[in-house]
Amino acid sequence: MIIDIHAHFTAPAELFAYKSNLLAGRGASVNKFKLKDDKIIAALNEPVHGGTSHLQQLKEVGTDMQVISPRPYQLMHSEKPEKIVRAFTEACNNLTHRQTQLFPDKFVGMACLPQNLGVSPKNSIEELERCVKELGMVGCLLNPDPTEGMGPEPPGLGDEYWYPLYEKLVELDIPAMVHAAGCRCGRHDYTLNFIIEESIAIQNLMKSKVFKDFPTLKLIICHGGGAIPYQIGRFVAARSKRGATPFVDSFRKLHFDTALYTQDALEMLFRWASPDNCMFGTERPGAGTAKDPATGKWLDDTRPLIEDIKALNASDKKKIFEDNARKMFKIKTPVAA
Amino acid sequence: MIIDIHAHFTAPAELFAYKSNLLAGRGASVNKFKLKDDKIIAALNEPVHGGTSHLQQLKEVGTDMQVISPRPYQLMHSEKPEKIVRAFTEACNNLTHRQTQLFPDKFVGMACLPQNLGVSPKNSIEELERCVKELGMVGCLLNPDPTEGMGPEPPGLGDEYWYPLYEKLVELDIPAMVHAAGCRCGRHDYTLNFIIEESIAIQNLMKSKVFKDFPTLKLIICHGGGAIPYQIGRFVAARSKRGATPFVDSFRKLHFDTALYTQDALEMLFRWASPDNCMFGTERPGAGTAKDPATGKWLDDTRPLIEDIKALNASDKKKIFEDNARKMFKIKTPVAA
Amino acid sequence: MIIDIHAHFTAPAELFAYKSNLLAGRGASVNKFKLKDDKIIAALNEPVHGGTSHLQQLKEVGTDMQVISPRPYQLMHSEKPEKIVRAFTEACNNLTHRQTQLFPDKFVGMACLPQNLGVSPKNSIEELERCVKELGMVGCLLNPDPTEGMGPEPPGLGDEYWYPLYEKLVELDIPAMVHAAGCRCGRHDYTLNFIIEESIAIQNLMKSKVFKDFPTLKLIICHGGGAIPYQIGRFVAARSKRGATPFVDSFRKLHFDTALYTQDALEMLFRWASPDNCMFGTERPGAGTAKDPATGKWLDDTRPLIEDIKALNASDKKKIFEDNARKMFKIKTPVAA
Amino acid sequence: MIIDIHAHFTAPAELFAYKSNLLAGRGASVNKFKLKDDKIIAALNEPVHGGTSHLQQLKEVGTDMQVISPRPYQLMHSEKPEKIVRAFTEACNNLTHRQTQLFPDKFVGMACLPQNLGVSPKNSIEELERCVKELGMVGCLLNPDPTEGMGPEPPGLGDEYWYPLYEKLVELDIPAMVHAAGCRCGRHDYTLNFIIEESIAIQNLMKSKVFKDFPTLKLIICHGGGAIPYQIGRFVAARSKRGATPFVDSFRKLHFDTALYTQDALEMLFRWASPDNCMFGTERPGAGTAKDPATGKWLDDTRPLIEDIKALNASDKKKIFEDNARKMFKIKTPVAA
Amino acid sequence: MIIDIHAHFTAPAELFAYKSNLLAGRGASVNKFKLKDDKIIAALNEPVHGGTSHLQQLKEVGTDMQVISPRPYQLMHSEKPEKIVRAFTEACNNLTHRQTQLFPDKFVGMACLPQNLGVSPKNSIEELERCVKELGMVGCLLNPDPTEGMGPEPPGLGDEYWYPLYEKLVELDIPAMVHAAGCRCGRHDYTLNFIIEESIAIQNLMKSKVFKDFPTLKLIICHGGGAIPYQIGRFVAARSKRGATPFVDSFRKLHFDTALYTQDALEMLFRWASPDNCMFGTERPGAGTAKDPATGKWLDDTRPLIEDIKALNASDKKKIFEDNARKMFKIKTPVAA
């Protein structure tokens, strides 16, 4: 069975018309978002980016199940007033939830949080609890920079500023997936910003005592860990100078998805992070849903690439494709064939 | 012959006492920096970071020649008033120059520029010309963010804002090495900032028409291209959507050093950038001058790693170790044995 | 024949999904908005705010024709970068245009401009020309505060800052309708902000020499002139002190719509502005599409209220309902029955 | 008997020389303001704006008594340091008090508060108590924007930020008159700013639970309620959508003065606010003390206009001219003839 | 004959009521200041600070003539909009002028300039010309910091920023008296700020090439040169290091008043500045109009102190009391008895 742990929902246009209204009204009056099931179902069956529908795209690459969350780059964490962000967050979570109810064999839900520029992570706890306890979600997105590049930058993920959220994650026994939202910088876009924020998150966490204080905390770093595996020598060197725990050992306290689109990158990830800490993830349909001009194949169809890696044995692959995710997210159904 | 194109000078403490005075005085009175040769020579022969002297460290790993520039993280481009940055820049360039005169077989000089927060790149042209025409330097450092993270961020390297400098580089027929200076961000340090800035530089340049406007411009991206080779699938996908020149083809218009400290990273770099665009570089003594806890070897002694790569043939290796650098920097002497 | 000069289009949700994408991407990549006619037609025939469809609502109150423009509160003039505002502006204008083509007897088009925080009004001229010359539009919206309350406030409408736009309006011989967009203030909402901005516009214009410099400039102040007719005594007094042209005479150089929802307000408007300067306008469907709890009637069905005003004769009413608009917008078809 | 509840004192120039000294000294040394009675009496008997003296102007229009307060536009609430604002506030209140002692049959006192940019309303309570308990004042001015347009804007009057002041008003059983002070905006002046602030105050209060939390709180909105009566249809519509208390019912929880200078505006006010909630007020001598070019009459001589309104019966008029004010301010003397 | 070159006018309270109105109105409407001669004359004959009238105070200490200017700490150069500063400046200059006309034997006029935060010194030239050519004034005040401590600080007086004004001063052949206005700093007051600004002015001018570029420029530094004569050793040392013109020689290119209130300070001033560059000045009535608790004498009655200085001969004293001022200001009448 193939579980794709990094996927974002395909939503009907009405969700974004709702968002536009929130932004235009700037909180003057905030209504709840409502949507009929037929619109939700239609959106998943209509052609999207890539040419076929969301559900078809899963079939095409043989993905059995997805852990879905809202599109992070739409989460507008830097907008004000806070209540419009909160309203959109709830709308997104409700929609995710409804999709998991309508397609219980296909989708498992991951929450987004009402993070907001200048607002404490504490303010996200209530919605997190609602999503887990009432909507049955199995994890949440965590944006390390709710200012979306506007600054002033928030404390790093290694700072105690984030501890209230970590405590709740540990209590609920669910993982957070570190994934930036939008990006207001002019020189680079949100796509590269994901990579940058993941790199910063890792460096900051590695310098901190977070895993000493929360030994059971589970953090998933997206896109194969940003820049770190490629540049790992620098960090190995910096750590060796101080005679401390080798960097690679610390690095393996983190978890990673495989949202990388070249085979050598996937191999590099498994080498440094070990297959024990990696879970299959593609974002399909998403940033990688394009055909490689060299091969004519979908770039985000990475299952064959992984299956082809010599350094992995069958057990490694099963962990990556299924077992690690089942354990991390406590996915019990459907029983694998 | 082994040429290391990414190296920073080892300077006597007096240079930094001078810098401290500039900063403390904030430009109230600015004197020229003067230093006797014996201090310069002594500094290169005294133990530094890593345990032996700069000159010994070259011998230890078999490096024949280095292209040296000042330590970028010391360049204080975000300080004010501008004249203290300019004074320190000149002091650095003069010291680099003197080292190349004292050790003409060992060192070739690369200039730093008086870049400064809020100051146009045009203001760097005069010093660049002095360094090339009077001091015989063969390239220069280029900091894509002279605000050192203070913001507001400058235009990206693909912006016409930088064109006056590109014009001069083309006219002088020398390369610029893209290398950030310090970093005032709280979540990450200057080391990771180098990687981030290199990644932004590449994305920004790839979206621009710089190489259309300056076909002979030579830009060297440090540290093996930041995060891009590892994440290249994302960028291939983004480009393929638009039916344009394949991303990899554009990417190969750039040049790269090999300042990476693991073999798989080096292989990855050569695969995507091709050996034709890579030059041996280590920063030794520097960030990688530490022993790998796993092997006990110097992390920045990467020559053996490269020599060991199966995918490279002898000609590739010679290009990487010597020929590309000779051509790029027009190094004629000493004649290789 | 009844012409409603103050109306905003009813757009399919896809327009706002497009807008959300622009905002989330912050200009990283900007695509053109495309929409099929069947979606456009469906949107005008589906129930909206008020319970019936846009087209039905016109029928219900006997409106024959509307001058339509985009919903101003959605125009996001304070967002950055400018290009996302420009892209959305063009999408809106193209949609307006398509509606006027699909329903040539019902709709006449009024453009919105790509106004943007900190950006000169000059930058709106090109799009204005496109809308008038290529898309056949008959006027445009003019937002006096593109900062949407973020500040620093722009120069008032009486300032020469706006002259390039006034020159173009005079050259094209079309009116501008003064109508604010969104509002980021925390104490009041965009609805009241329209009234405030109209009041400021009038005071500022009355103190200026705009109509001396542009005697043929036509400016339409929405919502019956904001607060001014009710508070006109203060302004009459302030003007009388200086022995200048009586305030009411100056005031009548402006044009007004009748987007007021009580009869005494309509009477007050006609008294001070004179029927010669007023045009029927309702925004239906819009802010007034609600039933008066006292009477059970639609508040924005103001035609009967106007018809009932004793102080107006038949000619006055015809001017208000039809003739002034025909002249102002040069509407020739359809020939009134 | 005619009571004018909206009047501002006529002060000797020495008060403003004192203010100039406070501003020039910026709090370096702050002395108490002292003034002899003969200067106070002379100022009330010398010609002012309008051509005759303050006392004569009352006689001319038949006003028997005025509730006087300082000129709001002079209150400099946005100046720093706070202590100069406080010193001027005390000087003003002491002068008001002295006028009420010197002319007990003519003047009743209304306090101003030491409101200041960025300073909590709590800091006004002590001076309010002094004015009511020691100086016998019967109400106070309340400025909804002590930043005088400099921003960032304070919370709206419906916010709990203001509750400490509301509690004290209820405890002392006196009304507050909502009246802005100066205005630092460039596009509009303090005169129009009064109207804008009153409109914002009403919208904000109507959306709040202030009158639920303080059922006996008495707030007087100046200048006939700003823009709201004229635009009331918009607010009726917005409220009707939510099936709540009709807007007009809520609106009548407020009190209003009649500081409007045209008859139709006065009629409109009485229609929507009801005569029960309106009190005669003119600001004479003040903004309306000018002759109407059309009629040659004083614009602020509005008593005849009110007396002439058909829709009011004798009892209504008595309420407006006298009874409502007597009750609101607990004015017992002089006994009406 | 005794000429006091540092004196500020005594103005009627109406001037400051006018100023208060300007500040409260923030430029909404700006009227000219008008005042009758009887008020002007009365103000000079009524008791002021010190207990007797301005004219009596001159008599008491034997001053024959004063060069009067407005009170600098009242000039509000940091207020906005600029036009209110300009209006007050004109009012002050007109009042100074009228005093010189009413008391031609007592008063000679010195202008103030409409300097304003963020506004170029160029904008002061027109008013300076009016004062000199039309009102017969003999010099002007020059405030080195029109931000009044709000910052960002303007360029120093040695900067070319001020050259347009220097050119005009040279052309008109009149001196400028360097005198700060108000001070918004919290730690020190305007009195000490005068001393600070004079010290900064001197240091900045001494480091500049102003007197090389304008050899005939005449600048008078108030209050005996701030802190410099007392601390002159530091500056002598700093200059000696560079083998340049001795500091004291440069220092004597400036002119000074004697507004110091102790004998040793006066001696020190004459020693370093030389009697050739000093002119009697007291500010009486002003900051020094208080009785010395030790001696019971007026502190600003410094004539006896100067007369008593052994190091001065009769010619020196005549220069200080009369000749230098006559020459500097071209005062011809009255002929000394």
Add this chain to the structure above:
Amino acid sequence: MIIDIHAHFTAPAELFAYKSNLLAGRGASVNKFKLKDDKIIAALNEPVHGGTSHLQQLKEVGTDMQVISPRPYQLMHSEKPEKIVRAFTEACNNLTHRQTQLFPDKFVGMACLPQNLGVSPKNSIEELERCVKELGMVGCLLNPDPTEGMGPEPPGLGDEYWYPLYEKLVELDIPAMVHAAGCRCGRHDYTLNFIIEESIAIQNLMKSKVFKDFPTLKLIICHGGGAIPYQIGRFVAARSKRGATPFVDSFRKLHFDTALYTQDALEMLFRWASPDNCMFGTERPGAGTAKDPATGKWLDDTRPLIEDIKALNASDKKKIFEDNARKMFKIKTPVAA
């Protein structure tokens, strides 16, 4: 015996290389500063500013002992993050301490504090205690403006903001020497800034109740009290107006060094401050180590100037040169010969 209480250490260049590293790294990693004794000793014996070595310069002018502290203008109190300032402070204090250990007959130590922009004085207490209790220091520097002119300005020294530090000084029974650090202003330099800050400190303290609250607090104002003795008449006048303690009496609650370089300035200081409150101080080698062009003598060799002052008797001179310092700093050894 001659004790010079105002002296700054001569440090090896390595201290400033360490500082440069701290600044360049911006706290990414902070190591302790270490230095061998031979470098420390060498630095004190090598020629410095002035031409001979630090130790020689003392001999040349006959100084027996110095109270040494770090160079204040190097203390970088306005840099961020705080930890780099703290690290440099500790390095300086440790170096001062080591010098006092190596030369116990020559040097007594005075601490610098880790003051930092926006950081409470409380944060300096721990380091102060370490310096006094563990390193045997006898006083500390106190910078009244840790923003170094960047603003916003901190509370004045008379404010309770500083009380925690005053409490600790009183408890430890040691004096603080008021001495500014660097200066980021553009118009004046750190040298003049010392004078300005001392003047502000005095005015602020004189207006406060600090010496009422801390009767035994000992504050030393450097450079002979800035501008105050020269301008003392202004302050005498200001105080006399209020019938309070004469200014001179209050002024004598402060202590002063004699770091002035002209004889008349020294005389003036002793006159107003009295010899009881003055201690010999020269900063040699430092700002005054230059030869007077007039006399050819070292400007900072002020001992002969003081010895030559007629107004001082032998006891006064002994107090100034030795006794006051011995008492203030509790210096017991060496026993004077």
